[in-house]
Amino acid sequence: MGKYFLLKITRQIVFYTLLIAVWEFFFRLRLWPQYLFPSPGQVLETLADGFENKTFLVAIGVSLRRLVIGYAISMFFGTLLGLAIGKVRALDETVGGFFVGLQTLPSICWLPLAILWFGLSESAITFVVVMGSLLSITIATDGGVKNIQPIYLKAGENMGARGAGLFWHIVLPAAFPSILAGLKQGWSFAWRSLMAGEILFVSMGLGHLLNMGRELNDMSQVIAVMIVIVAIGVTMDGVVFGVAERKVRRLWGLQKA
Amino acid sequence: MRVVLKRVHKSFQQKGQRVQVLRDVNFTIEEGEFICVIGPSGCGKSTLISLIAGLEFPDSGEVFVDSKIVEGTSRDILVVFQEAALFPWLSVLGNVEFGLKIAGVPERERRDRALEAIKMVHLARFVNAHPHELSGGMRQRAALARALVMDPKVLLMDEPFAALDAQTRQMLQVELQEIWQKTKKTVLFVTHNVREATFLADRVLEISARPGMIKKEHPIHVPRPRREQDPQLLALQARIMSSLKDEIEKVARQELDTDYELSKSGVLVPVDRNVGSNI
Numbered sequence: 001m002g003k004y005f006l007l008k009i010t011r012q013i014v015f016y017t018l019l020i021a022v023w024e025f026f027f028r029l030r031l032w033p034q035y036l037f038p039s040p041g042q043v044l045e046t047l048a049d050g051f052e053n054k055t056f057l058v059a060i061g062v063s064l065r066r067l068v069i070g071y072a073i074s075m076f077f078g079t080l081l082g083l084a085i086g087k088v089r090a091l092d093e094t095v096g097g098f099f100v101g102l103q104t105l106p107s108i109c110w111l112p113l114a115i116l117w118f119g120l121s122e123s124a125i126t127f128v129v130v131m132g133s134l135l136s137i138t139i140a141t142d143g144g145v146k147n148i149q150p151i152y153l154k155a156g157e158n159m160g161a162r163g164a165g166l167f168w169h170i171v172l173p174a175a176f177p178s179i180l181a182g183l184k185q186g187w188s189f190a191w192r193s194l195m196a197g198e199i200l201f202v203s204m205g206l207g208h209l210l211n212m213g214r215e216l217n218d219m220s221q222v223i224a225v226m227i228v229i230v231a232i233g234v235t236m237d238g239v240v241f242g243v244a245e246r247k248v249r250r251l252w253g254l255q256k257a
Numbered sequence: 258m259r260v261v262l263k264r265v266h267k268s269f270q271q272k273g274q275r276v277q278v279l280r281d282v283n284f285t286i287e288e289g290e291f292i293c294v295i296g297p298s299g300c301g302k303s304t305l306i307s308l309i310a311g312l313e314f315p316d317s318g319e320v321f322v323d324s325k326i327v328e329g330t331s332r333d334i335l336v337v338f339q340e341a342a343l344f345p346w347l348s349v350l351g352n353v354e355f356g357l358k359i360a361g362v363p364e365r366e367r368r369d370r371a372l373e374a375i376k377m378v379h380l381a382r383f384v385n386a387h388p389h390e391l392s393g394g395m396r397q398r399a400a401l402a403r404a405l406v407m408d409p410k411v412l413l414m415d416e417p418f419a420a421l422d423a424q425t426r427q428m429l430q431v432e433l434q435e436i437w438q439k440t441k442k443t444v445l446f447v448t449h450n451v452r453e454a455t456f457l458a459d460r461v462l463e464i465s466a467r468p469g470m471i472k473k474e475h476p477i478h479v480p481r482p483r484r485e486q487d488p489q490l491l492a493l494q495a496r497i498m499s500s501l502k503d504e505i506e507k508v509a510r511q512e513l514d515t516d517y518e519l520s521k522s523g524v525l526v527p528v529d530r531n532v533g534s535n536i
Binding site: 156173176 | 344346347389
C-alpha cells in the first residue's frame with residue numbers, strides 16, 4: 001500500500017508539472033494577447049493578491065454562506081420528503097412522479113421565477129440552490145427506502161419493532177448509504193446552481209467575481225476564480241463526502257476493507 | 258408453549274394467479290418439542306413459519322400458540338432466518354441486543370444478556386465484528402444468539418443452515434442440539450435435508466409438493482445426544498428419503514419436463530440398492 005501510494009503521488013506530480021509546463025510553453029509562443037492567455041505565474045499572482053486583499057476570502061465567505069443555507073434547507077426537507085414518498089404509496093404515485101419530472105428541469109431555469117417572486121435578493125438565490133439540490137436528495141432517499149431488503153423489515157418486526165421504532169432502527173439505517181449518496185449529489189447540484197445564479201445576477205460571491213473578471217477583460221482573474229471554485233468542490237467531494245462514504249461503506253460491509 | 262395449526266389454508270397472488278401453498282394443514286407441536294418440517298422446495302415450509310410468527314395470516318383456519326390465536330408478532334415467538342437477516346450496520350453485539358433494546362431493557366442488563374447469548378454460540382471473540390466480517394457459519398451463530406437472547410418460548414428456524422458447507426453445518430447441528438437440551442425451547446425447524454431433520458427432531462413432518470399438506474409423520478425415537486452415524490438414524494433417513502422421492506419427482510415434473518422420472522435419471526438412487534448387482 002505504502003509503495004503504491006508513493007508511485008501514485010509521483011505520477012500525479014509529474015502530470016501536473018507537465019500540464020503547467022505545456023501551459024507556460026504556449027504562453028511563451030505568444031500566439032494570443034496576454035490578457036486572453038495569461039501565464040501560470042500571472043494567475044498565481046492574481047490568486048495571491050486576491051487572498052491578500054481579502055476579495056477572494058469575502059467572495060468565498062458569501063458563496064459558502066448561501067450554499068450552506070440553501071443546502072441545509074434541501075437536506076432537511078429533501079430527506080424528509082424522500083422518506084415519506086418511500087413509505088407512503090399515495091405520495092409516491094403523486095408527488096414522487098411529479099418530482100422526477102421536475103428533476104429534469106435544470107435548476108437555473110428556476111431563476112426567472114425566483115427573481116419575479118423574490119426580486120434580486122438573497123432569497124432568490126437560496127431558492128435556486130434549494131430547487132437545484134432538494135429534488136435529487138428526495139429522489140435518492142426515496143430510492144434508498146424502496147430498496148431496503150424485505151428480510152430486514154421482517155426480522156425487525158419479528159423482534160417487536162413497529163411504527164416509529166421500525167422506522168428509526170431499521171428503515172433509516174438500512175437506507176442510509178443511499179441517503180448519503182443523495183446528499184453528495186445534492187451538494188454538487190447546489191454548488192452548480194449557486195455558481196450559475198451568482199454569475200447571472202447576484203452581487204458578491206465567487207460567481208460574481210468570475211463575471212467581473214470577464215467585464216474587466218482580466219483572464220487571470222477568471223482562471224484564478226475558477227481554480228478556487230474547483231478547489232472548494234474537490235475538498236467537499238473528496239474530503240467531507242469521500243470520508244463519510246468510505247466509512248459507511250466499510251461499516252455496512254458494502255466493500256471489502 | 259404449545260403450537261397448534263387447525264385446518265390452515267393459505268394462498269398467494271402470483272402474476273395475477275392464485276396459487277395455493279398450504280391446504281388443510283393440521284398439526285400440534287407440544288411444549289418443549291423439536292419438530293422438523295421437511296419437503297420439496299416451494300411446498301410452503303417458509304410460509305408455515307411466517308404464519309406461526311404472526312408475520313402473515315392464514316386465509317382460513319387457525320394458528321394457536323399457547324391456546325391463543327396468533328394475531329401478530331410476539332416476543333415469545335422468534336424466527337431465525339435462512340441467511341443475511343443480520344443488520345449490516347450493527348456489530349454482532351448490536352444485533353444481539355436489538356430485540357432487547359426494542360423491548361426497552363436497560364442498557365446494562367441488555368449488554369450482559371447479549372454477551373451471555375454470544376458466549377453460548379461461541380462468538381465471544383467477535384462481539385464487535387460486523388456481519389460482513391464473519392463467515393456464513395458465524396453469521397448463523399449470531400442470528401441464533403439474537404433469537405436466544407430474547408428467551409422466546411417458541412423458536413422457528415427457516416433453513417438456518419442451508420447455505421453452509423457440510424462441516425460447519427454439522428458442527429452447528431451438534432451445538433443446536435446441546436443448546437436445545439439445555440433450554441428446552443419449543444422448536445420448529447424447516448429444512449430440506451433429511452439427515453439434518455432426523456438428527457435434530459423428535460418428530461419429522463413431511464410436507465407434500467404444492468399445495469403443501471402434511472403427508473406423513475415420522476417419530477424419531479432415538480435417545481440424545483445423537484450421533485450422525487447412528488444406524489437407527491440411517492435407517493430412518495432411508496425410509497423418509499424414499500417417501501419424499503415421489504414429492505420431489507412431482508416438483509421436478511412441474512418445473513422441468515412432464516415425463517421427468519427421478520429413479521431413471523439416477524439423481525436419487527434407491528437406498529436399499531444391491532451394490533454391485535448391475536456389474
